Amino acid sequence: MDAEWVVVPTDYGIEVGQVLGRPVVIKMPVKAVPPKVERLASTHEIELYYRNLDREKDARDICAERVRALGLSMKLVRVESFFDGSKVVFYYSAEGRVDFRELVKDLVKTLRTRVEMRQIGIRHETKMIGGIGSCGREFCCTSFFQGFDPVSIKMAKTQNLPLNPNKISGICGRLLCCLTYEYGTYLELAKGMPLLGKPCDTPAGQGKVVRRDTLSQTVTVLLPDNTQIEFKNSELEQHRLQQKEKPKSSATDKRKQKQIKTDKRITYSQKQKRSGSKPGMEKKRQEHSTVSKDNADRPKDRTKEKNLKIKEKNRRNKG
Known part of the structure; x- marks a missing residue:
């Protein structure tokens, strides 16, 4: 049984495509909801789809020829035509800004429709071209990716991967997008x-x-x-x-x-308060009394010495 053709609404109007697989139930949360199928495509719409493919090929050849003639430093990646033929979009990559005003004028005269030039990065270029990754499967960005998440070398370090650029880089020369898949799990397991x-x-x-x-x-x-x-x-x-x-x-x-020492200090101070004296005052009183006694005894000693001197003097005078 041949695959059926269906009409799908998009941001740029309706598009015609073929059904590649049976309907499946999406159990995991997704960032972008796939477009809904509006209806089966008619024979006229299928013919118009193939006619647009031929138109895109001719527009690509014309644009590539004019780019060479004008000497523009840009790489033409892809050409898309709206289903109703109201506009043709040219996707290109370049290292810097490109002055393509003359190119657009020539394309509008030749194609007789609206023309739009869109500059894309290396990752989007790889997504549009497509290919097979080192894992042996189709590029993630081509098959199911809706957008590009930021990827850093820290993700490779966290997952204990070899930091060899050839091992952790994709065909586009950037870090592999699949480094983000298990990064959150590694962060959770690494806690503790x-x-x-x-x-x-x-x-x-x-x-x-x-x-x-x-x-x-x-x-x-x-x-x-x-x-x-x-x-x-x-x-x-x-x-x-x-x-x-x-x-x-x-x-x-x-x-x-520490609490025991504090309690002991409190108990001792309470005893001192009850006795009406402060800690250390008793010792000072004893020292003061000893000094006072010494001072009281000193005048008596001096009087004895004085009396002895007088007696000795009188004895000498008598002799």
């Missing part, structure tokens, strides 16, 4: 795992993380004796919890000891 190259406390002692496998949830640690041991992340988490509990108990003991 020790970082690569950072110190890590393990049941076997303190070490340094030299390798970690996010999917298998394992961490390889280099110990001070140059031995490498692989631990499950759950084991390291359990060990960290045990280590956290120990400092808490010792901190509690310290707080208790």
Whole structure:
């Protein structure tokens, strides 16, 4: 059974296409809803579809010839004609801005319709041309991609992929779009795992993380004796919890000891208040009384010395 032709509404009017597969139920959330089929295409509409294909081919040849004649530094990628023939869109790529005013004038005179020039990037160019990726399947951007998500080298690092440009780059020369597919899953699994190259406390002692496998949830640690041991992340988490509990108990003991000392100080100060003296005053009083006694005894000693001197003087005078 031949594939049926249908009419599908788009942003640029109606388009005619062929059904390539049976209807399927989309269970996963999608960013863009596929266009709905409006109705089956008539024989006239199918003929008009093929006529537009021939028109697009002729317009491409004419445009390529005029680009060479005008010496414009631009690469013609694709030509699309509206289904009703009201406009022809030329997609091209270039390193900078191109002055194509003369080109548009020539195309309008030749094609006798409205002409639009659209500059696209290298990724859109690859999407329009199509091809087979290193995985052996059709380009994602050509088959089902509705748009392009930003891709960074951090995504490759997070997924422990080799940072070889030939391995993580597509035909377009940019980073593979598929690097975004599992990036969120890797971020979720990596939560709670020790970082690569950072110190890590393990049941076997303190070490340094030299390798970690996010999917298998394992961490390889280099110990001070140059031995490498692989631990499950759950084991390291359990060990960290045990280590956290120990400092808490010792901190509690310290707080208790501090509280006991504080209570003792309060009790001592209360006793001093009841006795009507301040801490250290009793000792000062004792020292003061001792000094006073010494000072009181000193005049008596001086009087004795004076009397002895007088007696000695009188004895000499008598002799």
